[in-house]
Amino acid sequence: MPGILVYAEHKDGKIKKVAFEILSEAKKLAARKGEALCAALIGSEVEQLAQLLAPYGAERVYCVESDLLANYTTGGYAKALCDLIRQVDPSIVLFGASINGKDLSARVAGRLGVGLTTDCTGIDLDEGGRLVVRRPMFSGKVYADVVFSDSLPQMASIRPNVFIAKADEGRTAEVVKLTSTLTAEDLMVELLEVIKIGGEKPDLTEAEIIVSGGRGMKGPENFQILETLADVLGGVVGASRSAVDAGWRPQSDQVGQSGKVVSPNLYIAVGISGAIQHLAGMGTSKVIVAINKDPEAPIFKKADYGIVDDLFAVIPPLIEECKKLKGE
Amino acid sequence: MVRYVVLSHGEVLSRTLAILRREEMDIICCVKQVPDTEAEIRPTADHMGINYEGVKFVINVYDEYAIEEALRIKERLADVSVTIVTLAPSRGVEAVRTALAMGADKGVLLDDPILLKGDAHATAKALAAAIKMMPHDLILCGLRAIDDDSFQVGQIIAESLGLPGVMGVVKIDISADKKQALVHRQIEGGVEVLAVRLPAVLGATKGLNEPRYPSLPGIMKAKKKEIGRCTLGDLGLTPDDVAAKTRVTVYSLPPIRKGGKVIEGATPEEKAAQLARLLREEAKVI
Numbered sequence: 001m002p003g004i005l006v007y008a009e010h011k012d013g014k015i016k017k018v019a020f021e022i023l024s025e026a027k028k029l030a031a032r033k034g035e036a037l038c039a040a041l042i043g044s045e046v047e048q049l050a051q052l053l054a055p056y057g058a059e060r061v062y063c064v065e066s067d068l069l070a071n072y073t074t075g076g077y078a079k080a081l082c083d084l085i086r087q088v089d090p091s092i093v094l095f096g097a098s099i100n101g102k103d104l105s106a107r108v109a110g111r112l113g114v115g116l117t118t119d120c121t122g123i124d125l126d127e128g129g130r131l132v133v134r135r136p137m138f139s140g141k142v143y144a145d146v147v148f149s150d151s152l153p154q155m156a157s158i159r160p161n162v163f164i165a166k167a168d169e170g171r172t173a174e175v176v177k178l179t180s181t182l183t184a185e186d187l188m189v190e191l192l193e194v195i196k197i198g199g200e201k202p203d204l205t206e207a208e209i210i211v212s213g214g215r216g217m218k219g220p221e222n223f224q225i226l227e228t229l230a231d232v233l234g235g236v237v238g239a240s241r242s243a244v245d246a247g248w249r250p251q252s253d254q255v256g257q258s259g260k261v262v263s264p265n266l267y268i269a270v271g272i273s274g275a276i277q278h279l280a281g282m283g284t285s286k287v288i289v290a291i292n293k294d295p296e297a298p299i300f301k302k303a304d305y306g307i308v309d310d311l312f313a314v315i316p317p318l319i320e321e322c323k324k325l326k327g328e
Numbered sequence: 329m330v331r332y333v334v335l336s337h338g339e340v341l342s343r344t345l346a347i348l349r350r351e352e353m354d355i356i357c358c359v360k361q362v363p364d365t366e367a368e369i370r371p372t373a374d375h376m377g378i379n380y381e382g383v384k385f386v387i388n389v390y391d392e393y394a395i396e397e398a399l400r401i402k403e404r405l406a407d408v409s410v411t412i413v414t415l416a417p418s419r420g421v422e423a424v425r426t427a428l429a430m431g432a433d434k435g436v437l438l439d440d441p442i443l444l445k446g447d448a449h450a451t452a453k454a455l456a457a458a459i460k461m462m463p464h465d466l467i468l469c470g471l472r473a474i475d476d477d478s479f480q481v482g483q484i485i486a487e488s489l490g491l492p493g494v495m496g497v498v499k500i501d502i503s504a505d506k507k508q509a510l511v512h513r514q515i516e517g518g519v520e521v522l523a524v525r526l527p528a529v530l531g532a533t534k535g536l537n538e539p540r541y542p543s544l545p546g547i548m549k550a551k552k553k554e555i556g557r558c559t560l561g562d563l564g565l566t567p568d569d570v571a572a573k574t575r576v577t578v579y580s581l582p583p584i585r586k587g588g589k590v591i592e593g594a595t596p597e598e599k600a601a602q603l604a605r606l607l608r609e610e611a612k613v614i
Contacts, residue, residue: 074483074493099515103495106480109449110487115573116449118478136582138475141369142378145578149571188492193521195512203516209613233614251535252514257365257474258389258534266613277365283582287611289603295590304588305606313596321604322614 003036004029005090005153007081008053008061009101010041015049017206018096020056020165022158025123026094027057033129035091036060039173042080044070047175054173056165061173062088064180068187072100075188078107083180085112090153092131094123097157098205105157115148116155119261121162121284131156139257139280160206161263162284197252201236204255209235209266212255212282213243216271216292216311220248225315226270232322238262240272256281271311274299291315352407353506355398356459357432358469358485360388361416361423365474371579378579387423390470392539393532398468399431400537401502409433413458415443415451421555428550429542435555436462442560447572448476452484454570457563460489464527465506471496471531486529494524495531502526 004026008019023037030037039058041049043065050061064080081104085093093108095101097119109116122134126147131154137144148154204210211230213223223237230237239249241256255262257277267285272278274290274297282288283302290303291311300306307314363369364384372379387395395412402408412427412435414420424435436458443454459467467489469482479495486493498519499512506526513520514533524530542550560570591606593599607614 074495078487099496102479103483106483106495107487107493109480109573110452110484113573115447116478116480117574118480132577137477137579138363138369138378139365139477140582142371143580143582144576145580146574146576149573149575151573188524189494190523191520192510192523194515194518195521196518198517201517205516254534266607266611276368283585287607287613288585288588289607300590301587302585304585304611305603306588306590307596307599307603308590309596309599314600317597317600318604321601325604325608325614 002033002091003038003088004033004092004094005085005088006037006039006058007093007095007101007104008039008041008049009096009098010043010046010049013049015052016096016098017165018098018101018158018160019053020167021160021163022094022096023053023056023058024166025163029092029123029125030057032125033091038062038088038090040064040081040084042069042077042084047177050175051172054171055167055169057171058173060176062176062178064178066180066182068182068184071191071194073187073189073191074103074107075186076182077104078111079182079186080180081108082111083182084178085153087178093153093155095155095157097159101157105155109155112153114151114153114155116157117146118157119159120156121159123156123158130154136284139277140283141276141280159263159284161208161265161286204236204238204253204260204262207236207262208264209233210238210255210262210264210282210285211235211268211270212238212240212272213249213270214240214272214278215242215246217243217248218271222312223249225319229268229315229319229322232319232326233266235264235266240278269299269303270315272299273297274302352409353401353405353465354463355401355408355410355466355468356462356464357391357394357398357410357412357427358455358467358481359391359395359412359414359423359427360470360473361385361414361420362388362473362475365389371581375578375580385419385422387426388470388473390472390474390532390534393534393536394468394470395427395430395432396537396539397500397532399540401466401500402431405502405504405506411436411462413455414438415454417444424555425550426542428553428555429547430540431546434553436558437555438558438563440559442567443570445572446570447574448478448480449484449573450570452481453488454560454563454565455481456485456488457565458558459485461563466502466509466526467491467529469529469531471533482529482531489529492524492528493531494522494528496533497530498533498535500530500536
């Protein structure tokens with residue numbers, strides 16, 4: 001039966017926010033198509049998470065459970081999801097463009113022989129009810145409108161924090177458990193260990209507030225004030241390529257064309273000039289703030305708010321002001 | 329082509345045994361030629377294509393990590409051959425030549441007007457068809473290409489060949505018997521450690537290594553290395569096999585972020601206070 005299916009990625013017992021965002025947006029499309037909006041939950045104990053998807057619009061939640069799915073593997077999850085798709089037969093499948101979302105959607109597209117568009121910032125339907133999407137290319141320098149061939153399902157992964165999650169708490173969903181003929185061989189790899197880096201802080205790609213430092217920080221020890229500001233705001237610290245190449249911050253902190261693409265609600269760029277490659281990594285941030293003593297820095301052209309001044313004179317009072325606001 | 333190389337008796341013996349035991353390892357590197365990251369990218373006047381006039385092309389940086397890793401494996405283990413496969417118009421031969429100058433052994437350019445019309449899915453199928461025609465123990469590619477940003481080709485090649493695919497790899501250790509790889513895969517907030525049986529497709533990402541620059545002797549040697557060319561027919565594929573499943577209808581420039589407020593104030597403290605207030609009351613993000 002036709003329908004729009006949203007792959008609901010989860011981690012450590014929590015559903016990833018991007019799934020709620022996609023459901024909220026896809027609700028409109030499902031209504032226009034006259035089709036059901038459904039969700040897919042894959043893992044070892046996922047049935048208990050199913051009702052969490054209902055407020056965001058999922059009418060039916062399909063669950064595939066197996067001990068073999070306790071941890072993500074491309075092979076295991078692709079097999080389970082393909083089995084699910086073949087049983088449910090949706091016309092459109094949507095994923096969050098997280099690392100595993102991009103990985104899984106690609107493998108599934110290959111297996112099913114269907115079209116996939118990655119990291120989309122807009123979805124819509126054409127007059128025939130077929131999926132059309134908009135997505136950044138060339139690291140955000142150009143946007144492309146993309147259409148699909150008639151092979152179904154049409155698939156897309158969606159950039160996190162672009163759509164807005166809207167909950168209607170009164171809703172419940174029908175929960176359907178599906179079986180999968182998954183065997184250990186389907187996993188194709190052996191997961192030996194997961195090494196956690198960065199403690200409990202969210203990854204840059206999932207953070208809502210980022211305070212980022214560049215060459216203007218002048219040294220690794222000066223990032224301490226950015227850490228403090230980030231802590232007060234409940235955010236995380238990022239870095240430009242200059243700061244990473246100088247060895248001041250680890251690779252995993254780099255925002256930009258050859259680093260991470262981020263899409264937070266607030267991006268504060270401190271001592272960052274705003275090279276094209278950096279902008280490519282944070283261009284879809286909802287609000288951009290730039291603090292730089294060079295009035296000609298390209299970042300000011302993209303910033304919603306700018307302060308042209310010495311960052312070392314601005315950040316400490318900014319920390320105090322934010323503490324005051326948070327205290328209210 | 330016959331090569332005469334001077335070997336010691338020991339080398340002759342171990343190489344003969346290696347050939348008899350089939351210990352030779354064939355690494356395939358999938359390499360894409362892309363616009364330089366400094367390039368300003370603009371749509372054509374009709375917005376149906378990209379204007380590449382004056383654009384400089386380079387090897388996709390993520391594929392450079394793949395090439396570098398292949399060369400390091402070749403240096404570490406004996407009897408490893410590295411083949412570069414590129415799908416591109418004729419200018420792609422430059423990318424292949426650069427990879428050969430870094431130290432790869434030979435290259436293949438998939439150059440066919442029909443192939444150039446494909447999307448990521450079609451490209452992956454064509455590359456997989458080419459790889460199937462050669463011995464392949466390990467396929468290395470970049471996690472993504474910095475022009476399309478589709479993140480698909482690596483996994484779809486793996487799927488087409490029925491092989492394990494691990495994308496986003498920051499460490500690769502090939503076992504001494506060349507049959508397994510221990511890899512570190514980057515995920516949000518950490519790293520997965522995976523054991524993968526070869527052959528497999530591994531997608532390289534930043535942090536795997538620092539790619540070398542081609543040396544002058546390398547550039548000279550590369551001029552004599554073999555670059556084959558392949559058309560659709562050579563791959564045993566029909567246009568239907570590589571039909572694109574997605575198509576760009578319009579290219580546009582990104583939404584213009586209206587240059588915002590530069591916050592005025594007599595002192596940095598005043599400006600900071602204003603900013604905090606605006607972020608709370610106007611932008612509503614803190």
